Amino acid sequence: MKIGIIGSGAIGLYYGARLQRIGQEVHFLARTDFESIRKNGIQIRAGDGDFTLNPVNVHKSSETIGVCDLVIVAMKATSNHAVESLTRPLVGEATTLLTFQNGLSNDRFLTGLFPGHRVLNGLCFICLNRVDPGVVDCFILGSISIGEFKAKASLFTQQLKDIFNEAGMNCSVYDDLQLAQWKKLVWNVPFNGLTIAGGGITTQDILEDSGLSQLVLDLMNEIREGAAALGMSISSDFPQEQIEKTRGMGPYKPSSVIDFLQKKPVEVEAIWGEPLRQAQAAGVQLPKLEMLYHLLRITCSGDRLARA
Amino acid sequence: MKIGIIGSGAIGLYYGARLQRIGQEVHFLARTDFESIRKNGIQIRAGDGDFTLNPVNVHKSSETIGVCDLVIVAMKATSNHAVESLTRPLVGEATTLLTFQNGLSNDRFLTGLFPGHRVLNGLCFICLNRVDPGVVDCFILGSISIGEFKAKASLFTQQLKDIFNEAGMNCSVYDDLQLAQWKKLVWNVPFNGLTIAGGGITTQDILEDSGLSQLVLDLMNEIREGAAALGMSISSDFPQEQIEKTRGMGPYKPSSVIDFLQKKPVEVEAIWGEPLRQAQAAGVQLPKLEMLYHLLRITCSGDRLARA
Numbered sequence: 001m002k003i004g005i006i007g008s009g010a011i012g013l014y015y016g017a018r019l020q021r022i023g024q025e026v027h028f029l030a031r032t033d034f035e036s037i038r039k040n041g042i043q044i045r046a047g048d049g050d051f052t053l054n055p056v057n058v059h060k061s062s063e064t065i066g067v068c069d070l071v072i073v074a075m076k077a078t079s080n081h082a083v084e085s086l087t088r089p090l091v092g093e094a095t096t097l098l099t100f101q102n103g104l105s106n107d108r109f110l111t112g113l114f115p116g117h118r119v120l121n122g123l124c125f126i127c128l129n130r131v132d133p134g135v136v137d138c139f140i141l142g143s144i145s146i147g148e149f150k151a152k153a154s155l156f157t158q159q160l161k162d163i164f165n166e167a168g169m170n171c172s173v174y175d176d177l178q179l180a181q182w183k184k185l186v187w188n189v190p191f192n193g194l195t196i197a198g199g200g201i202t203t204q205d206i207l208e209d210s211g212l213s214q215l216v217l218d219l220m221n222e223i224r225e226g227a228a229a230l231g232m233s234i235s236s237d238f239p240q241e242q243i244e245k246t247r248g249m250g251p252y253k254p255s256s257v258i259d260f261l262q263k264k265p266v267e268v269e270a271i272w273g274e275p276l277r278q279a280q281a282a283g284v285q286l287p288k289l290e291m292l293y294h295l296l297r298i299t300c301s302g303d304r305l306a307r308a
Numbered sequence: 309m310k311i312g313i314i315g316s317g318a319i320g321l322y323y324g325a326r327l328q329r330i331g332q333e334v335h336f337l338a339r340t341d342f343e344s345i346r347k348n349g350i351q352i353r354a355g356d357g358d359f360t361l362n363p364v365n366v367h368k369s370s371e372t373i374g375v376c377d378l379v380i381v382a383m384k385a386t387s388n389h390a391v392e393s394l395t396r397p398l399v400g401e402a403t404t405l406l407t408f409q410n411g412l413s414n415d416r417f418l419t420g421l422f423p424g425h426r427v428l429n430g431l432c433f434i435c436l437n438r439v440d441p442g443v444v445d446c447f448i449l450g451s452i453s454i455g456e457f458k459a460k461a462s463l464f465t466q467q468l469k470d471i472f473n474e475a476g477m478n479c480s481v482y483d484d485l486q487l488a489q490w491k492k493l494v495w496n497v498p499f500n501g502l503t504i505a506g507g508g509i510t511t512q513d514i515l516e517d518s519g520l521s522q523l524v525l526d527l528m529n530e531i532r533e534g535a536a537a538l539g540m541s542i543s544s545d546f547p548q549e550q551i552e553k554t555r556g557m558g559p560y561k562p563s564s565v566i567d568f569l570q571k572k573p574v575e576v577e578a579i580w581g582e583p584l585r586q587a588q589a590a591g592v593q594l595p596k597l598e599m600l601y602h603l604l605r606i607t608c609s610g611d612r613l614a615r616a
Binding site: 194197198199201209211212214215218287288290291292293294295297298299 | 509598
């Protein structure tokens with residue numbers, strides 16, 4: 001399968017490298033890190049074994065990649081304005097698109113750009129950090145859930161799951177993608193949000209503070225309420241299970257807080273704004289999410305950084 | 309009347325200078341700014357006329373002030389641990405204590421230190437900035453409300469009001485001090501809080517943003533709910549009136565956000581923690597205040613500043 005990866009951050013490099021290692025034809029689009037990856041390849045350090053790939057098919061421009069069977073969009077949702085021009089040269093008649101982006105509505109966005117194409121969503125439950133150009137550390141192997149936007153999983157999606165599992169990605173297929181997305185938000189909303197709102201603290205700092213731990217639980221339950229208003233049921237045990245898993249991760253900084261500390265754009269609308277708006281449209285108020293969203297909107301704006 | 313002023317920030321200097329100007333015997337306790345004030349006096353720039361006082365009775369130590377008729381505590385509540393030792397030398401049998409500090413419970417704290425003494429609370433509705441040692445700019449003359457802790461206003465308090473008005477302080481006496489305090493929180497909770505949580509923005513930045521303006525209104529209404537649970541009624545028009553007043557203030561930075569930006573302690577417990585706890589003890593949940601409080605607790609801790 002010819003696979004194009006748009007974006008060479010931690011997610012794109014990590015999954016792309018795993019797919020190349022099992023013999024798939026993978027092409028990486030890289031901009032700032034192009035020279036370094038061309039020269040040094042990609043290095044992955046993970047619990048099931050470190051590996052280096054050199055050479056890799058790395059491209060400065062989408063034109064040299066050409067049409068692919070599968071395009072994986074692995075850029076931040078904050079760069080969605082650039083997705084169309086970067087992706088279009090890879091999209092032929094039978095191309096499938098798969099978004100690995102955080103938050104809600106990226107699938108709808110891709111469907112809008114490429115109507116009639118199969119669009120998949122991949123939810124990555126994983127702890128990665130891109131520590132250098134082309135170098136990714138994986139702290140927790142985690143898992144990935146894929147599903148189709150507004151459709152039951154097709155045979156293609158089932159086959160993709162098998163390929164992903166051969167690549168060591170621990171993949172499962174969700175029939176209800178929206179539910180899977182909201183379950184992911186149960187983690188992302190409090191932990192990505194409070195680590196930023198706390199000025200760059202870790203998940204461990206949060207869980208060692210009883211007031212912040214309570215906020216985590218309250219935010220998780222607000223997401224459950226939002227999901228319920230949209231017709232999805234998330235078990236009442238789920239928040240506590242997520243908290244226990246997070247304790248096992250030690251002093252982790254989610255990708256959003258790393259972006260924040262490096263003064264890069266943060267996916268405020270996709271992770272906090274969109275679920276709040278969807279819940280409000282369904283008639284429920286999520287006051288703590290609302291507070292967090294508006295504060296993050298200000299805290300993460302370049303405007304604020306210039307002003308303070 | 310012999311008046312001792314503990315603390316030479318904006319509030320202490322401003323009100324002390326006004327009282328000295330009408331002939332009261334005022335003594336200022338200053339630490340870092342002692343030399344500057346001793347040499348240059350105090351300079352006030354205000355809408356009803358600028359003035360400079362030189363010399364002023366400025367002291368490095370409370371011992372040289374001696375017993376006063378009235379002691380005004382004008383330090384931040386975050387320095388309350390130092391209040392006892394700084395204040396005790398000024399307190400004789402008939403001394404009255406008056407706190408000009410932000411937030412709740414400072415009156416209870418003073419009563420605990422000096423049981424049997426008359427303790428007054430002064431709520432300062434004013435926009436001041438101490439721009440240099442001994443130099444205070446007053447943006448809005450505003451007003452001050454005084455009242456007695458757990459007692460109706462005595463003749464002494466009525467007389468004090470007259471003196472304060474002679475000094476141009478626009479003073480009134482409240483019988484229900486607790487109500488007055490909660491009404492002041494209606495302003496302080498959202499504006500002091502969101503200017504900090506926004507990373508150092510102004511009241512105008514907040515009011516020009518529709519999401520943050522809604523949070524202001526929501527927080528104000530939560531304070532009304534908290535007050536109601538404690539048996540006090542604040543009019544439903546009051547929040548909107550406060551917002552309109554604030555529009556007239558232009559791009560104002562409340563004292564808390566200036567402290568925050570200068571990495572000085574912020575009165576997080578007095579302004580946000582204590583009203584939240586009192587409301588929770590009375591059986592109401594104030595979710596947006598709860599969120600804001602815990603975030604400010606982290607954002608304003610020296611710990612975070614060291615870590616980020």
